[in-house]
Amino acid sequence: xxxxxxxxxxxxxxxxxxxxxxxxxxxxxxxxxxxxxxxxxxxxxxxxxxxxxxxxxxxxxxxxxxxxxxxxxxxxxxxxxxxxxxxxxxxxxxxxxxxxxxxxxxxxxxxxxxxxxxxxxxxxxxxxxxxxxxxxxxxxxxxxxxxxxxxxxxxxxxxxxxxxxxxxxxxxxxxxxxxxxxxxxxxxxxxxxxxxxxxxxxxxxxxxxxxxxxxxxxxxxxxxxxxxxxxxxxxxxxxxxxxxxxxxxxxxxxxxxxxxxxxxxxxxxxxxxxxxxxxxxxxxxxxxxxxxxxxxxxxxxxxxxxxxxxxxxxxxxxxxxxxxxxxxxxxxxxxxxxxxxxxxxxxxxxxxxxxxxxxxxxxxxxxxxxxxxxxxxxxxxxxxxxxxxxxxxxxxxxxxxxxxxxxxxxxxxxxxxxxxxxxxxxxxxxxxxxxxxxxxxxxxxxxxxxxxxxxxxxxxxxxxxxxxxxxxxxxxxxxxxxxxxxxxxxxxxxxxxxxxxxxxxxxxxxxxxxxxxxxxxxxxxxxxxxxxxxxxxxxxxxxxxxxxxxxxxxxxxxxxxxxxxxxxxxxxxxxxxxxxxxxxxxxxxxxxxxxxxxxxxxxxxxxxxxxxxxxxxx
Amino acid sequence: xxxxxxxxxxxxxxxxxxxxxxxxxxxxxxxxxxxxxxxxxxxxxxxxxxxxxxxxxxxxxxxxxxxxxxxxxxxxxxxxxxxxxxxxxxxxxxxxxxxxxxxxxxxxxxxxxxxxxxxxxxxxxxxxxxxxxxxxxxxxxxxxxxxxxxxxxxxxxxxxxxxxxxx
Numbered sequence: 001x002x003x004x005x006x007x008x009x010x011x012x013x014x015x016x017x018x019x020x021x022x023x024x025x026x027x028x029x030x031x032x033x034x035x036x037x038x039x040x041x042x043x044x045x046x047x048x049x050x051x052x053x054x055x056x057x058x059x060x061x062x063x064x065x066x067x068x069x070x071x072x073x074x075x076x077x078x079x080x081x082x083x084x085x086x087x088x089x090x091x092x093x094x095x096x097x098x099x100x101x102x103x104x105x106x107x108x109x110x111x112x113x114x115x116x117x118x119x120x121x122x123x124x125x126x127x128x129x130x131x132x133x134x135x136x137x138x139x140x141x142x143x144x145x146x147x148x149x150x151x152x153x154x155x156x157x158x159x160x161x162x163x164x165x166x167x168x169x170x171x172x173x174x175x176x177x178x179x180x181x182x183x184x185x186x187x188x189x190x191x192x193x194x195x196x197x198x199x200x201x202x203x204x205x206x207x208x209x210x211x212x213x214x215x216x217x218x219x220x221x222x223x224x225x226x227x228x229x230x231x232x233x234x235x236x237x238x239x240x241x242x243x244x245x246x247x248x249x250x251x252x253x254x255x256x257x258x259x260x261x262x263x264x265x266x267x268x269x270x271x272x273x274x275x276x277x278x279x280x281x282x283x284x285x286x287x288x289x290x291x292x293x294x295x296x297x298x299x300x301x302x303x304x305x306x307x308x309x310x311x312x313x314x315x316x317x318x319x320x321x322x323x324x325x326x327x328x329x330x331x332x333x334x335x336x337x338x339x340x341x342x343x344x345x346x347x348x349x350x351x352x353x354x355x356x357x358x359x360x361x362x363x364x365x366x367x368x369x370x371x372x373x374x375x376x377x378x379x380x381x382x383x384x385x386x387x388x389x390x391x392x393x394x395x396x397x398x399x400x401x402x403x404x405x406x407x408x409x410x411x412x413x414x415x416x417x418x419x420x421x422x423x424x425x426x427x428x429x430x431x432x433x434x435x436x437x438x439x440x441x442x443x444x445x446x447x448x449x450x451x452x453x454x455x456x457x458x459x460x461x462x463x464x465x466x467x468x469x470x471x472x473x474x475x476x477x478x479x480x481x482x483x484x485x486x487x488x489x490x491x492x493x494x495x496x497x498x499x500x501x502x503x504x505x506x507x508x509x510x511x512x513x514x515x516x517x518x519x520x521x522x523x524x525x526x527x528x529x530x531x532x533x534x535x536x537x538x539x540x541x542x543x544x545x546x547x548x549x550x551x552x553x554x555x556x557x558x559x560x561x562x563x564x565x566x567x568x569x570x571x572x573x574x575x576x577x578x579x580x581x582x583x584x585x586x587x588x589x590x591x592x593x594x595x596x597x598x599x600x601x602x603x604x605x606x607x608x609x610x611x612x613x614x615x616x617x618x
Numbered sequence: 619x620x621x622x623x624x625x626x627x628x629x630x631x632x633x634x635x636x637x638x639x640x641x642x643x644x645x646x647x648x649x650x651x652x653x654x655x656x657x658x659x660x661x662x663x664x665x666x667x668x669x670x671x672x673x674x675x676x677x678x679x680x681x682x683x684x685x686x687x688x689x690x691x692x693x694x695x696x697x698x699x700x701x702x703x704x705x706x707x708x709x710x711x712x713x714x715x716x717x718x719x720x721x722x723x724x725x726x727x728x729x730x731x732x733x734x735x736x737x738x739x740x741x742x743x744x745x746x747x748x749x750x751x752x753x754x755x756x757x758x759x760x761x762x763x764x765x766x767x768x769x770x771x772x773x774x775x776x777x778x779x780x781x782x783x784x785x
Binding site (some may be wrong): 069070071073076099106121159175206209210211212213216218224227230283284285286287288289290291292293294296298300310312333 | 644667752
C-alpha cells in the first residue's frame with residue numbers, strides 16, 4: 001500500500017450492528033486521492049440509483065485524506081462527509097477541520113461507510129480496531145458540544161474526538177450539519193439530517209497508531225518551508241481580520257446580498273464589519289491540529305442581552321445572520337451563530353432561510369399568525385433568534401422553515417418560490433451573483449448546489465481580473481480550472497484558507513502527495529485527478545437525475561436587477577447570458593450540451609467503469 | 619557544575635498557544651519517528667476555545683516523580699535537571715505519574731515504561747520550541763519565567779500610561 005493511507009475501510013451496518021474492515025483499493029487511492037474524491041467514489045459503489053436521501057439505503061461516507069495525521073500544516077486535520085443530499089438530491093459533501101480527522105487516521109481508517117438505520121439512537125465508538133455501537137438515548141436533544149463532553153466523560157478519556165449532530169439533525173432539519181471540536185462544522189448540504197435519519201447521534205474516535213510518511217526528511221523540510229509561507233502574505237487576511245474583512249470589501253463593490261437580495265449593499269455594514277468584530281468581540285485567534293496559520297476567531301459577547309455568548313465567526317455566517325436579514329448588531333449575529341452550533345445547523349443556510357422568511361413577512365406572504373406571533377421584519381434581531389430556535393426544534397413556523405428555502409417555499413406557496421434564493425435546493429452564500437458573473441457561472445454549475453467553495457470563481461470578479469458585469473466566452477475555462485484545483489484541495493483535504501501558500505499550485509501539491517505517499521505522480525497526472533473528481537461528481541449527479549436544468553440561478557438573480565445606486569446598479573443575469581456561460585463551461589469540460597460527461601471524456605480520464613451510467617442518459 | 623537556577627525547561631505562553639499540536643507531532647517524530655501524540659513528551663490541553671496550553675516536564679527542584687519511584691528507576695540529572703529513566707528498572711507501575719502534578723511523565727504505549735521530556739539533548743535544543751509556529755514555547759529558567767511574569771503584569775497595570783508615552 002502507498003504510504004500516507006491507512007489502507008483500510010471500515011463498514012458499519014447500523015441496522016444489524018455488524019462491522020467489517022476491507023482493504024482500501026489502491027487504484028482508488030491514486031485516482032481519487034482521498035476526502036471527497038474517495039468519498040464520492042465509495043458512495044457510488046455502495047448505493048443504488050434514485051435512493052432516498054433520508055432512507056436507510058443512503059450510505060453516509062466519512063473519509064480522511066492521504067496527509068491526515070501528519071504534521072502537514074492545515075492538512076493533517078481534515079475529514080469529509082459524503083452522501084446524497086436531502087436538499088439537492090445530488091452530491092452532498094462537506095468537510096471540516098479541527099482534530100477529528102487526524103484521530104480517525106490514527107485509528108487506522110481511510111474511510112468509514114455507515115449503512116442502514118439503528119433501531120434506537122446510538123453512537124459509534126471507534127477505539128482503534130474495536131468498533132462498538134453504544135446507546136445514545138441519554139444524549140438525545142443535546143448540542144454537539146455537550147454531546148462531545150458527555151461522551152468523553154463516560155468513556156473516560158479527554159482526548160477522544162467526537163463528531164456529532166444536534167437537535168436539528170435528530171429532527172431531520174434539512175440544513176442540519178455535523179459538528180466536531182465543538183464549533184467546527186461539516187456544514188453544507190444537510191448531511192446532519194442523513195446522520196439523524198440513521199439514528200446515529202455521534203461518532204467518537206480514539207486512534208493510537210503511528211503515522212509515517214514515505215520521505216520523512218524531505219517532507220519535514222517542506223513542512224518547514226510551508227510554516228514560513230503561512231506566516232507570509234498569502235494567509236495574512238486569515239490571521240488578522242479573518243474572512244469578516246469581506247464585509248466592507250463586498251459592500252464597497254456593491255456585491256453583498258442584503259435583505260434577501262432586495263439590496264446589494266448594507267447601510268449598517270460599518271457596524272458589522274470585520275474591523276469592529278475584531279476590535280470589540282474577538283477574544284482569541286486559535287488553530288486546528290497541525291496548523292501553522294491559525295484563523296479561528298473566537299468571539300465573546302461581554303454585555304447586553306446576549307452576554308456570555310462565545311463562538312467562532314467567519315464572513316459567511318456573519319453575512320447570512322446579519323446583512324442578509326438586515327441585522328446590524330454583532331452581538332445578535334454572534335448569538336445567532338451560537339444557536340446554529342447549539343442545534344447543529346448550517347449557519348449560512350439558516351441565515352438565508354430567516355432572510356427568506358422575513359422577505360415573505362414583509363411582502364405579506366407570511367403573516368404574524370403564520371409566524372407564531374413573531375414580528376419577522378428585516379432587522380429585528382429578536383425575530384432572528386426566535387426563528388432560529390424554532391427551526392432547530394421544528395416547532396410551529398420552524399417546522400416549515402426547517403425544509404430549507406426551496407422546501408419551505410413549496411409549502412408556503414403564493415409566490416414564495418420567487419423569494420427563495422437557492423441553487424439545486426442549497427441556499428446561496430454571500431456574493432451577489434447578479435453583478436459577479438463568473439461567480440454566477442461557478443455557483444450555477446457547482447455540484448453541491450449554491451456555493452462559493454466549489455470554485456472560488458468570485459476572485460476573478462472581485463479582484464477585477466475580468467469585467468464582473470459581463471457574461472462572455474472564456475469564463476467556462478476559468479471556472480473549470482479553478483474547480484479542478486478545488487476538488488484536489490478537498491480530496492487531499494488541506495484547508496482552503498491555505499490555498500495561496502501553494503505558490504505553484506499543481507507542482508507544490510504533487511510534490512506534497514509524492515513525499516507523503518511515495519507515489520511518483522506527475523503534475524499532469526495530478527491535474528487529471530482534479531478533473532476526474534469533478535467528472536465523478538457530475539456522474540453522481542447525472543445518475544441521480546440532475547442535469548442542465550438544475551445548473552440554474554435563483555429567480556431574483558435572473559429577474560430582479562440591483563436597484564442600489566452605484567457600480568452594480570441594474571445588474572442581473574439574463575437567460576441568454578446563463579445559456580452562453582453554461583455552453584462555454586460544458587465545452588471547456590468536454591461534456592454534451594446537456595452537461596453530461598461524454599464516453600470519450602470518461603475514457604480519457606480512466607473512468608471506464610462508470611461509462612454505463614452516462615450511456616443510459618444519452 | 620551548573621547552578622540550579624540556570625536549569626532551563628520548556629514553558630508555553632498561554633496567551634500565544636493556540637493548541638495546534640505541532641509540538642506534539644514534532645516531539646513524537648524526533649523521539650519515535652512517527653506522528654503520534656501519544657508518544658509525545660509535550661501534550662496540548664484545550665479546555666475551551668479560549669484556553670489552550672502545552673504542558674511538559676518542569677524539571678522540578680525536588681521532583682516528586684523521582685521521590686515516588688519505588689524501584690529507583692528515576693533520577694534527576696544534576697547538570698540539566700532532566701528526569702532520566704532506567705528502563706531496566708521501570709516496571710510502569712505509575713507511582714511517578716500519580717505524583718506529577720502536571721501530567722508531564724507518561725507511560726509509553728509500546729515500551730510500557732515511563733518517559734518524560736529530556737529537552738532533546740541529542741539535538742542540542744528542544745525541537746518543539748524550534749518548530750512552534752506561534753513562538754509560544756520558550757526554553758527558560760525559573761528566574762527568567764518570573765522576570766517575564768513581572769513585566770507582563772506591569773504592562774497590563776500600566777497599559778494606558780504606555781499608550782501615552784508611545785504616542
